[in-house]
Amino acid sequence: MRWYHILLLAVLQIAGLLVFCLGFFPSKVVLKGFGEFDNGNYDPQFNKIVFMVVDALRSDFIFSEDSSMLYVQSLLREGSALGFTAYSNPPTVTLPRLKGITTGSTPNFLDAVLNVVEEDSSSTLANQDSWITQLKKADKRIHMYGDDTWIKLFPSVFDEVDGTGSFFVSDFTEVDNNVTRHLDHELSEQSWDCLILHYLGLDHIGHKGGPKSIFMSPKQREMDSIVEKIHSKLDDDTLMVLLGDHGMNDIGNHGGSSAGETSAGLVFISNKLRKLNSNAKVPLPKNEDFKFLTKVQQIDLVPTISNLLRLPIPRNNLGIMIKEFLPLWSADQQLNLMKENLKNYENLKGEVTNLEDINMIYDFLINSQSGLTQSATNYLTDKMLCGIVMLIFSSLFVLLYLYNTVQLYSIWFYSLNILYGITMFGSSFVEEEYQIWWWFATFFIVFLCYGRPSNLLYILFLIRLVRGWNNTGQKYIGDTIFQYLQEHPFINWLLVFLTISVYGFSLNNGAFSLFSPLLSFLISFLLSITCFTFKLLFSLANGDEIPKELVGLAAFTMESLGVDNAQDSLIDLARMFYYMVLAVLVLRLGLKFKSYDYWFFTDLHNLLSFVLIFQTSLQNIPLFLVFLGIKHQVGLVSGNSMGLKKSNRISFVSLFCLILQHLSFFSLGQSNSLATVDLSNAYNGISGYNILAVGVLTFISNFSTPIFWSFGSLSILFENKEKLAPIKYEVLKTRWLVSTSFYTIGTTFTLIACYALRYHLFIWTVFSPKLLYTLAWNLLMNGLVEILCLLLTILH
Amino acid sequence: MPTRTTPKKTVSFSDNEPPVKEQQHIDLEENIKIPFSLKTIPFHYILIVYSILKQDITTGNVLNNLINNLFALIFMQLVYTFLFVTNIIEITKKKHQKRVKLSIGKDYSLIISSILISLVFVLPIYLLVVLFGAPFTTYFQENLILSTHLSFLSYPIIVSYFKTGEKSIYYKYLAFIAIGAWFGAIAIPLDWDRDWQNWPLPIVISSYIGSFIGYSIVGLL
Known part of the structure; x- marks a missing residue:
């Protein structure tokens, strides 16, 4: 085995992995520019909006019998409010969901990653169309209180702002009081056209104690009283929207695609809505799939708000105007308004339909919506397969080399690697990989x-x-x-x-x-x-x-x-x-x-x-x-x-490390899971935000123990009873073969698992993060750290 | 022509060490034989596993279930021990083969003291179980009952040990029990949330299966 074989294998392995990732995480095409009116021949229903996001407000927290939000339920019964169960597209994490709620587009998985990297600027929506930017273009004043994700998404859009960090999960009350304390003067002065409130406490309670936590009911009552406070101060021309950006699962976490996580509550509140005569019969009995009242897509909120406030629909919107609101307008205005939505779709699909009938427009929109939302998460299967084939080749070569080095003992290595690989197909094994090791x-x-x-x-x-x-x-x-x-x-x-x-x-x-x-x-x-x-x-x-x-x-x-x-x-x-x-x-x-x-x-x-x-x-x-x-x-x-050949001994020590x-x-x-990435030590000695330094420190603090053992095996091997220094390259080669055989075979199985299970329920929560971790282990541990080990050994 | 004595081939396991001399051991070893016999296949293990799974295995009731079945195990092991021990063939110095005898009348003290020894072994086995990953601060009683099951699974081996003296073949039986217990741990991460996944059932069941295989096939090895 020559050195260039090793180099070639390493390159093949990394390249295969990267090619696969390109196919697995396709970057989304976003239309540039801003939406404009087609004709705009319809009247606004409201001129102001209060947008109240309660993080992780699941549908049953509002509508079910267990809910403590009695005031909202009374509004729903008397018709001053319209409630929906809103399907929020996974990944159900705040940042991608806020993107969905404001732009009307479906997010990609990378947004979930960027949710972790707090000070990343690529996730900003400054140059993307949304109803927030449309409001801003219409010279409206926007005030924002709550989760600072909004500030990250819309830098310098808000006229008045007070953000709260969302990563200190143990705080239930302070995060919300920080928002509520602004309410009194904001409601009495009303110097805004759009007031955005984002409450985090409920989500934090979920993360800590789950949906059945003893803090849940008091928190719902608190949110209910805030709704009451706001509603009592608003006139009929102000729309209030209460919604959860996502739901939560049975243990209070979110990010995936289970029914609980994707079913968020959505309520439109205004006395003007009484005209619609919708008297919802709430509270409703609890059900397993969290479906209460009418089910809509969460992104449908976007054209609905745009139309109610008479704003151009955002460019990349995939939502459809919620039909229940149409009777607010006269028949000809209804058609004009739906044409706005139609035009927005025609731009996205690049075809012209000239439909003139509201029902036909709805049929067209609903048919197109599922196609367009799916294309947003389309996998490039060619690239994925190509990556898998490259990995299979490199693992076959490594297996062959390993067999030549440790002969019959290689059966141990093969069985370990293959056993590990097989566990990659079970979502619970991936979640509990600790147990496997x-x-x-x-x-x-x-x-x-x-x-x-x-x-x-x-x-x-x-x-x-x-x-x-x-x-x-x-x-x-x-x-x-x-x-x-x-x-x-x-x-x-x-x-x-x-x-x-x-x-x-x-x-x-x-x-x-x-x-x-x-x-x-x-x-x-x-x-x-x-x-x-x-x-x-x-x-x-x-x-x-x-x-x-x-x-x-x-x-x-x-x-x-x-x-x-x-x-x-x-x-x-x-x-x-x-x-x-x-x-x-x-x-x-x-x-x-x-x-x-x-x-x-x-x-x-x-x-x-x-x-x-x-x-x-x-x-x-x-x-x-x-x-x-x-x-x-x-x-x-x-x-x-003793009793083991030298090469076998080296390979066993390497395997153990x-x-x-x-x-x-x-x-x-x-x-x-991305949730356990620890950033607390990533800023040691850094005053500003330096992406390279923070990256290196994050890597070291999250991979500190693997790095310890990677280098540790060198001193175990070379500074032991036996003098191995004269054959240091042999030692290094064996060590490298052992780890590479694991990485190639393990990665091959991971990729095949991701490919085979790409429509699995847990693909975004379990398998995609695992793929990212695999990428990190391959590039950083098997790549970077091994190269450093090689350099040190050369020096020796 | 006198046959030339060819030097015996030795297998070297090491490049620089002289081959380990193993000839000395041969006289001490292998003076017993445990032939494969249908009689000694421990079918009662299957019965007990079935009985464990048939009874209440919901959370909170696992402990009672395992205690009940422990008594069943001890009772059946007493009977099985007779089958197992009498199947062992001792090879005397004159190369005579004779079966080991075990009678209640003569060996009652051995049988009873082996029960006590099994009970004494529960503690070290408990420590080993914890070292191999069982929870330490919680599930104390469950771990203890698990260790007791493991200990009584090796009861026939303890009796045979005292009857015939230390023989390396007995370690194979213990290894099968241990490997069985180790294998059961693979079921722990699965999120199926079935009742049989309640701690320590996967380990108990798999060690029964492991020792079933062990007691059945070690005679063939």
């Missing part, structure tokens, strides 16, 4: 430690700690060490102190001590103390409890840095830490050239561990102490497992 790990540990019961028990104990650290699955959720440490900050800080000192001592014993013991001590001490102090001030700035023994240290640091509060010191401290790491790295590499070979990989690994600890949340830091024990034990076992990479990834609290 644990399952592999226990088996493999017994296999690796065969005949060494004391090592076996010790590794099992340590790795059981790792497993018990966090729980990302939905099954058998028990107590975790993470929780315990959260509740016992003193023990947590003690363990953090211990962890950092152990790594400090380890670094102190490396090659630096051979060069100069004093320098070695200084380096280790300074790194440890900076890291520890940063963590201390970080939690102080976040308002967490810190043990009183450490208050002195925090105060001293702030005093010597000359700052008043902990927040200001963070950037300086973090930068100091990173400069120090950089300096030590340069020094170590420099020593290398003076042929200080002793503990080369271990030194670098310790240094790296400092960075990883720095980027890890406080409760997860002691994990690294456990890892050190496991690393030591694996070294002992692999150094002594691969398993540990994945197991420890999930033990950080990560999962195959």
Whole structure:
């Protein structure tokens, strides 16, 4: 096997994956420009609008017997309000849903990703047509209070604005009071033409306690009283719309496409609507599919609002004017108004129909709607298949090479990879991937430690700690060490102190001590103390409890840095830490050239561990102490497992590190869902928004443990009893083959699963995020980190 | 022509280590034989699994169910042990083969003390079960009953051990039970929310299946 074979395989693998993703996440074509009136020969029904979004307001929260929104129900009964169950297109996450509600188009999956990346500017709707921009073009004043996603979508559109962050999910009351406190003066002055309110509390309650939480009923009553307050102050020319941007499932989460998540409530409120004589018989009995009253598409809201306010319909709208409102206009105006909707569709489809009958127009619109919404999520199957074929080729080649290297033992690797691949077809296995890795790990540990019961028990104990650290699955959720440490900050800080000192001592014993013991001590001490102090001030700035023994240290640091509060010191401290790491790295590499070979990989690994600890949340830091024990034990076992050929031994250590990479990834609290991406450490040492730096730090903090084991296998292999340095390229090749065989085969199966299940109910909630994670593992872990390992080995 | 003695071929498992000498062990090993016999296929395991699944396995009732079936298991294991132990063939030094005898009259103390030993083993098995991933802070009683089932699944092995002395073949039976228990864990992540997925049923059932296979086929291996 030549080096260019390896290069070719790696390129084939990455290219196949990217080609597949291009087909799987097709970017949507958006028409530029703004909608204009066709003739506009109809009267506005309202000239003002109050748009009240209650996040995750599911249909049954308004209409069912369990609802506490009694005032809204009374309005529905007397005909002053018109209620609908609105189907919200998945992904049912706030950002894509707000796009749908304002532009009338169906979102793509990438919007759900961008929902996480908060400071991304590509998701803005500034240049896309929506009824908000149409209002703005008509010189209306728009006031906005609530979720700051709106501000991100419509920068500098609102005349008065107060945003609330939506990522602190534990707050039920403050987020809503922040909106309500503006109501009194807004309602008395009424200096707006459009008032947008976005309440987040209900969604937060759902995330924390589910739809049956004890906080749910009081929150619904609160929302009900706000509706009452607003409605009592409005005149007949003001329309009020109450809606949920999406629903929630039975455990209170959302993002997918279950009936609960896609069924949002939608209510139009105004006394003028009494003309329509619709007296809904609410409350209605609960039903399984959350369908109450008439079911409409949520995007139908867009042309309805446009028509009621007499605005041009937004360019990319796919909604259809809700028929129930038509009797508000006279017959000829109805036709004119529907022609607006028709023209908007004709533009999108690029065909002219010249229909003159309202019913025929409706038939045409309804027929076209399903086609157009589907084309928005069309898969490019050619590209997907092409990507799969490329991956299959590269996995076959890797399998062949692996067989040549470890012969009969390769059966273990094949079965592990294929077993893992098969689990990719089960949505619950993807969600609970943690369990799969644990399952592999226990088996493999017994296999690796065969005949060494004391090592076996010790590794099992340590790795059981790792497993018990966090729980990302939905099954058998028990107590975790993470929780315990959260509740016992003193023990947590003690363990953090211990962890950092152990790594400090380890670094102190490396090659630096051979060069100069004093320098070695200084380096280790300074790194440890900076890291520890940063963590201390970080939690102080976040308002967490810190043990009183450490208050002195925090105060001293702030005093010597000359700052008043902990927040200001963070950037300086973090930068100091990173400069120090950089300096030590340069020094170590420099020593290398003076042929200080002793503990080369271990030194670098310790240094790296400092960075990883720095980027890890406080409760997860002691994990690294456990890892050190496991690393030591694996070294002992692999150094002594006689009876195995050298190449087999290397491949088993590599496989074990691969398993540990994945197991420890999930033990950080990560999962195959975008919801667990941790951004809390992504801004260490960064003052502005720097996409590259934030990206690197996000990667390090989310993949800290996989990175640990990736580099850790180098020091296990090379700095053990046996001298493997003379055959370092052989070692590296074996190591690479093991991990690549896993990545190619696993990825191939993932792609085939995504292709085969592309119309599956969970494709957006389970399989698409998994595909994104696969992409990250392939590009970053198997690509970037492996290249770094290769470079280090070349240096050695 | 005198036959030349060819050096015995040794399989090397390592590049630089001298081959491990295994000849010394041969005399100690293999002085018993457990032949395959239809008599020793533990059909009662299937019966108990069926009985567990037939009874109430809804959340909260799993524990009672498993306790009831534990008594059934212990009782049936006592009978089965006679079948299993008497199927073992001891090879005496003079290469005579004779079946091991087990009689209530003579071996009652062995049978009773093996029950006690099984009970004593529950604790270490519990620790192992936790180390292999069972919940530690919750489901304590469930884990304990799981360990007791596992312990009594190996009851015939304990009796045979004391009857014939330590033999490596017994580890194969234990391995089958352990692998069975390990396999059951694959059912944990499935979101089917069936009653048989209640902790620790998947593990109990799969270890019954594992030991059924073990007790049936180890004689053939």
